[in-house]
Amino acid sequence: TQLLEQSPQFLSIQEGENLTVYCNSSSVFSSLQWYRQEPGEGPVLLVTVVTGGEVKKLKRLTFQFGDARKDSSLHITAAQPGDTGLYLCAGAFDYKLSFGAGTTVTVRA
Amino acid sequence: ETGVTQTPRHLVMGMTNKKSLKCEQHLGHNAMYWYKQSAKKPLELMFVYSLEERVENNSVPSRFSPECPNSSHLFLHLHTLQPEDSALYLCASSQWSGQGHRDTQYFGPGTRLTVL
Numbered sequence: 001t002q003l004l005e006q007s008p009q010f011l012s013i014q015e016g017e018n019l020t021v022y023c024n025s026s027s028v029f030s031s032l033q034w035y036r037q038e039p040g041e042g043p044v045l046l047v048t049v050v051t052g053g054e055v056k057k058l059k060r061l062t063f064q065f066g067d068a069r070k071d072s073s074l075h076i077t078a079a080q081p082g083d084t085g086l087y088l089c090a091g092a093f094d095y096k097l098s099f100g101a102g103t104t105v106t107v108r109a
Numbered sequence: 110e111t112g113v114t115q116t117p118r119h120l121v122m123g124m125t126n127k128k129s130l131k132c133e134q135h136l137g138h139n140a141m142y143w144y145k146q147s148a149k150k151p152l153e154l155m156f157v158y159s160l161e162e163r164v165e166n167n168s169v170p171s172r173f174s175p176e177c178p179n180s181s182h183l184f185l186h187l188h189t190l191q192p193e194d195s196a197l198y199l200c201a202s203s204q205w206s207g208q209g210h211r212d213t214q215y216f217g218p219g220t221r222l223t224v225l
Contacts (some may be wrong), residue, residue, distance in 0.1 A: 004151070045213055090152075
């Protein structure tokens, strides 16, 4: 089982601030996915990164895949209350996804 | 009907009960998954079905029994569960392309299971 560690576990910030969530592993993954999960719902895919060093932007969200494909980060600029949720990273190994335990982000209005 | 649906959304059962969780996907996918999500722990992959054949069984206790009658439906039959089995059970589906790492998994809303 490939283990992914996410940090921090909890993050509470004021609306308009920036935040970064990290995902680290000792394993090399074929790709890495970021999901957001809201209470009472299943995870929803935000992005998939495949190439080492890849950077993807989705409006105010910036995702980066490490050069060695062992780590990733999610940066949110000018966070809004609607960004509140559990952010999960998942590393793909063959057809399996190994998930991190998640970072709970709370954005206060 | 939205992508992946699960019923029931909430289930409370005693340790001697038998119940089933149902998952249905409307995305035309050919692979389906069961995951267990416990508080403060990573999602745990339980079972994978591809083209209605089970390809993964992650050392799951026999009190959990999956069934995949066709590519659109997946069941998880439960019997003689323990309180530590209380968790959110998530179903997902994907289109098995042969390039597993590129297959996006779409999740249902989950069934919140409580075992008394």
